[in-house]
Amino acid sequence: xxxxxxxxxxxxxxxxxxxxxxAVIFKDEKITYFELNDRANxxxxxxxxxxxxxxxxxxxxxxxxxxxxxxxxxxxxLGAIFVPLNFRLAATELEYxxxxxxxxxxxxxxxxxxxVKKLDVENTKPSVLLSSVGKKHADxxxxxxxxxxxxxxxxxxxLTRSLGPADPEEPQVIMYTSGTTxxxxxxxxxxxxTFFNCLNADIFFKLHFxxxxxxxxxxxxxxGLFIQAAPTIYKGATLVIHPRFDPVKVYQDIERYRVSKFLxxxxxYRALVKVDPQIRGDMSSLKVCAGGGEKTTPELFEQCREAGxxxxxxxxxxxxxxxxxxxxxxxxxxxxxxxxxxxxxxVNIVDKYGRAVQPGDVGEIVVRGxxxxxxxxxxxxxxxxxxxxxxxxxxxLARMDADGYYFLVDxxxxxxxxxxxxxxxxxxxxxxxxxxxxxxxxVVGVPDERWGEVGQAFVICQKGADLCAEDIIGFCSKQMAxxxxxxxxxxxxxxxxxxLGKVRKxxxxxNNQLI
Numbered sequence: 001x002x003x004x005x006x007x008x009x010x011x012x013x014x015x016x017x018x019x020x021x022x023a024v025i026f027k028d029e030k031i032t033y034f035e036l037n038d039r040a041n042x043x044x045x046x047x048x049x050x051x052x053x054x055x056x057x058x059x060x061x062x063x064x065x066x067x068x069x070x071x072x073x074x075x076x077x078l079g080a081i082f083v084p085l086n087f088r089l090a091a092t093e094l095e096y097x098x099x100x101x102x103x104x105x106x107x108x109x110x111x112x113x114x115x116v117k118k119l120d121v122e123n124t125k126p127s128v129l130l131s132s133v134g135k136k137h138a139d140x141x142x143x144x145x146x147x148x149x150x151x152x153x154x155x156x157x158x159l160t161r162s163l164g165p166a167d168p169e170e171p172q173v174i175m176y177t178s179g180t181t182x183x184x185x186x187x188x189x190x191x192x193x194t195f196f197n198c199l200n201a202d203i204f205f206k207l208h209f210x211x212x213x214x215x216x217x218x219x220x221x222x223x224g225l226f227i228q229a230a231p232t233i234y235k236g237a238t239l240v241i242h243p244r245f246d247p248v249k250v251y252q253d254i255e256r257y258r259v260s261k262f263l264x265x266x267x268x269y270r271a272l273v274k275v276d277p278q279i280r281g282d283m284s285s286l287k288v289c290a291g292g293g294e295k296t297t298p299e300l301f302e303q304c305r306e307a308g309x310x311x312x313x314x315x316x317x318x319x320x321x322x323x324x325x326x327x328x329x330x331x332x333x334x335x336x337x338x339x340x341x342x343x344x345x346x347v348n349i350v351d352k353y354g355r356a357v358q359p360g361d362v363g364e365i366v367v368r369g370x371x372x373x374x375x376x377x378x379x380x381x382x383x384x385x386x387x388x389x390x391x392x393x394x395x396x397l398a399r400m401d402a403d404g405y406y407f408l409v410d411x412x413x414x415x416x417x418x419x420x421x422x423x424x425x426x427x428x429x430x431x432x433x434x435x436x437x438x439x440x441x442x443v444v445g446v447p448d449e450r451w452g453e454v455g456q457a458f459v460i461c462q463k464g465a466d467l468c469a470e471d472i473i474g475f476c477s478k479q480m481a482x483x484x485x486x487x488x489x490x491x492x493x494x495x496x497x498x499x500l501g502k503v504r505k506x507x508x509x510x511n512n513q514l515i
Contacts, residue, residue: 005168005195007230008077011037014236023233025240025257026066033236036073038154039066043074045152046145050129052104054079054163057174059103060220061085061094061112063243067133067145068219069229071107076172076191078157079165083174083186084220091118093184100378101174101186103128107145110134168192174377175222177318186377187318194230196370197321200342201231204314204325205261205288211237212285214259216245216268226321227290227314228263247271248279255281262309263290266300267501269311273303283308290314297433298335313339315408319373319392323347323365324406336430337405338398345369349400354389359402362409362424366391397424414505416445416453423484428455431479432472437465442495442503443486455486458508460494467491 003009011033014021019034031039052058058080062068068084075082083101085094087109098106098121108116110132121128131143157164165172172191176184201207213232217224219241232239240257242249245268253259264272269291289309296313304311313326315338324347326339341347348356349363357363372392375383386393397409410424417423425443432441440460445453461467469489476485490512496504 002165002168002170002191005191006076006165007191007194007233008040008073010234010236011040011073014233018236021236022238024066024069025238027243029066031066036066036069039070039149040073040077041156042149042152043070044077044157045155046149047074047078047080047105048157049152050105052078052080054165055081055171056105057081057083057101057103059083059085059098059101059106061087061106061108061116062133062219063087063109063111064215064219064224064241065109065133065243066241067107069239069241070149072173072219072225077159077164079163079170081171081174081188084225086176086218086220087112091115095119097176097184097186098128099124102126105129105131107131107133165191168195169374171374173225175220175225175318185379185382187373188375188377189226190374192370193321193373194226196344197226198231198234200322200344200371201227202235203343204312204322205231205290207231207235207237207261209236211235211261212240212257212259213237213261214240214242214250214253214257215263216242216250217263217265222316222318222321223263223265227316228261232261245271247275251275251280251283254283254286258285260285260287261290262286262288263314265291265501266296269296269300269304269309272309273300273307277307280307286310288312292338298332301331313337315339315406317394317396319386320345320367320371320394322371323367323394326405330405334401334403334405336407337401338408339406340404341406342371345371348391349398349406350391354391357400359400362397362399365394365396365398365406367394368392414444416455418445418448418451418453418455418483423455425455428457428476428480428484428486431476432457432459435472435475437462437467438472439463440495442505442508444505444509446488446509448487454488455484456488456490456509457486458495458512459489459491461491 014033015037021033022030023033023036024031058075072082106128131145133145136144168191171188173189174186176186215224215228219225289311292314312328313331315324316322322342324339326337346368348366350366351357351363368391398406400406410426414425428443429441439462442458444456446456448454472489496507
């Protein structure tokens with residue numbers, strides 16, 4: 001049976017070594033490693049009582065909460081496959097994920113009852129058991145997780161080689177991509193992958209046993225679960241979990257619990273730097289603030305530094321988790337970089353033939369090693385498109401400088417060709433974000449009779465701004481080649497986004513009836 005590469009065993013080990021050490025803080029409740037291990041055992045026994053076996057899928061739709069962690073650990077302990085679902089999705093989207101993953105059990109927060117009622121789960125095969133977390137549910141057919149699992153207090157699951165995880169390559173999690181294009185894909189992530197992701201995060205965050213990690217990102221995504229929660233548990237450190245992001249609450253808890261490590265996305269940091277300095281409190285405990293993405297501008301870096309947020313860059317994706325990183329110093333010394341490859345992985349930039357490109361040339365980022373996903377669940381075609389000759393093709397176009405630092409250019413699928421010239425929308429967006437009257441921007445390629453494709457800019461203006469299409473096009477023409485300048489402009493009030501703030505460009509195009 002796996003031990004050292006299984007997160008459930010880490011909790012058991014810490015429960016033996018430091019039973020009174022605080023593992024999780026949630027809404028002022030403190031849960032020790034001994035208690036967390038007991039909760040994971042209770043959840044494991046409850047799952048077994050329902051007939052959940054090794055390889056079965058257990059889907060969850062929960063806000064950040066201790067029960068999420070319990071079920072994550074319980075599945076790892078039994079060898080069941082944990083399937084965390086994004087609670088921000090519409091009913092039709094959730095229905096697709098459930099039909100694709102075919103879970104034996106679906107555990108959801110009581111606050112999501114209305115959307116669950118819209119799902120056609122009664123006719124799925126095999127049938128899906130439903131359970132809710134919260135107050136006892138009025139529907140007798142929906143199991144009450146808290147009451148049912150509590151019945152197994154002080155009990156341990158029965159495990160053998162065939163009734164539990166036996167190989168590090170066995171699947172641990174199916175995590176669905178955000179689906180910015182087409183249907184979401186279920187990345188199958190193994191126990192080994194989780195382990196090596198934790199080793200990478202350990203180095204990146206400089207994690208210690210005494211660290212306090214604040215988690216505001218959703219645990220159903222890689223950032224919250226695999227870059228923060230799992231590595232913190234691996235080190236025997238403490239998680240402070242917020243059910244949702246509140247910038248003032250973040251500052252309050254940094255001071256209250258002496259938080260030392262934190263991870264956010266650019267949207268989070270933009271909200272944090274806007275909080276009145278007089279109510280931010282004491283942040284002297286905070287040693288590392290991590291974040292990243294193409295939209296992390298030098299201005300935001302500087303604002304974070306002035307606010308006492310020691311910002312360092314990280315980049316990853318569901319299929320690999322952490323992929324590239326840069327220290328605070330590197331982020332300022334190399335503006336725009338997303339860093340260098342993590343320690344436990346082979347990362348490279350290759351051309352369309354799979355050959356490594358020279359520094360300065362644009363190619364696609366590829367990965368090889370233990371941080372790769374195994375496959376896309378029930379999708380051999382897209383698996384073969386993504387994993388070729390042992391390398392995972394990320395879909396991210398980048399260039400590398402002479403010092404080995406990576407700079408994102410765009411998503412491979414976002415690139416368009418106008419008049420025979422390649423245009424990378426991210427490059428155009430980066431320039432337009434420098435316009436003082438533009439709040440946000442999204443550029444896509446759209447069909448054009450003359451040029452094949454041309455740029456279409458969707459623009460959200462700053463409050464009170466008075467811009468027209470000519471202003472946008474004129475601003476671009478002064479700073480880039482004419483063929484790169486968008487030829488069409490649409491002004492918007494807001495953009496459709498994924499739960500991590502990525503613009504859903506396909507939806508944006510469809511909403512404006514461009515295709």
